[in-house]
Amino acid sequence: MILAVTGGKGGVGKTTVALNLAHAIDGVAVDADLGMADLPEGRGPDLHDVLAGRAAPLEAVDESGPVDLLPCGRTLAGARAADPTALVDAVAAVERRYGDVVIDCPAGMSADAGLPLLAADACLLVAAPDAFALPDAIRTRALARVLDAAIERVVLNRAGASPPTGRVRDALGIPVETIPDAAVVDRARQSGRPVAAVAPDSPVADRFRSLAAVVGPDGR
Template sequence: MIVAVTGGKGGVGKSTTSLNLGYELDAVVVDGDLATADLPPGTGPDLHDVLAGRADPVAAVERFGPVRYLSCGRTLAGARAADLSALDRVVERLEREYGRVVIDCPAGLARDVGTQLETAHLAVLVTTPDEAALVDAVRTRRVAADLETPIASVVLNRADRDEHGDLASRVEERFGATTTIVEDRATVDEAQSRWLPVDDVDPDCPAVGAFDEIARTIERSEQRISSRIGVH
């Protein structure tokens, strides 16, 4: 199963969601932001090298803490050399090897976001409660619909359960996907700054339960898709 974590607007928490879902789903996390990578850098070949045909994708996977990554390079030259059209083959190879792949998509609605959404079997849409992020989430949903990539889950990040409960219900109705609130907690930011899942930093943090809930929603969608099209 290949999951694209997307949302349109930058800074809404796509990388945090990707990291924690990689942990919850025992997946390889691909840092798919070719220009401004947000996940831990590797010590060897990276996604730039893989997309340029200089490295094997499986050999480029590294473990940082409890999560496996295919990290992305951080140079403009590397980004320019990368052949984005090879992304689907790279991700499918990782899926065959590891079973599940989570792609951390870049911000915006540029061509590479469409490429990654089209590669994925389903998407997780991340937004915050502010209007600009919600508007971008709606636009991203339209792109996903055009590419026939279903939205399995919506993440309402940096929200408050009491203050934003009604908003979460409206988002769920609008997007037709289970919407989970991830509360704004310092522990989440601390874990991300260390590139660790929240569960590794504070197992009692409410975000741990939220990310587990999102993962279980994805697994249910995975079962439905697998039974329909034979994905394993």
């Protein structure tokens, strides 16, 4: 299964959701943000190298951490040399070897943001839990529909005590899940690890496991 984690703008927590879901389903997290990579860096070739034809996709998967990663490079030269249209085949190769893949998509509505949706079997739409984020989420839903990418859930990240789940569900017509705002999420992100590797018994780790049970391969 290939699951894309997308969103209408940066800063909503797509990378956090992607990394934690990949850990929960024992899959590979792919950093497909060619210009602004955010998943932890690897120790060898990266997605820039793969898309430039300098490395095979499986060579670039880093298995040294708590989550298997296909990281992306962080240089402008690497981004310019990469052929984004090769992404679909690269992700398919990783899926054939590892079984499950979670793609951390670029933010926005560019062509680069659409390509991971073409590769995916399904996607999650991550949004901030406020009214200002809703128009971006609606535009992202429209892009996913054009590309025939099924949005399984909207995830309101860093949600407070009273997230607008009903309003978002009514506006988008998609079931809504929430990830609470908690200090352990920041601690895990700063260490480049999933929450379950930092605080396995925390409510946030349980929430990510519950989300994975719904949208992961066993829940579809």
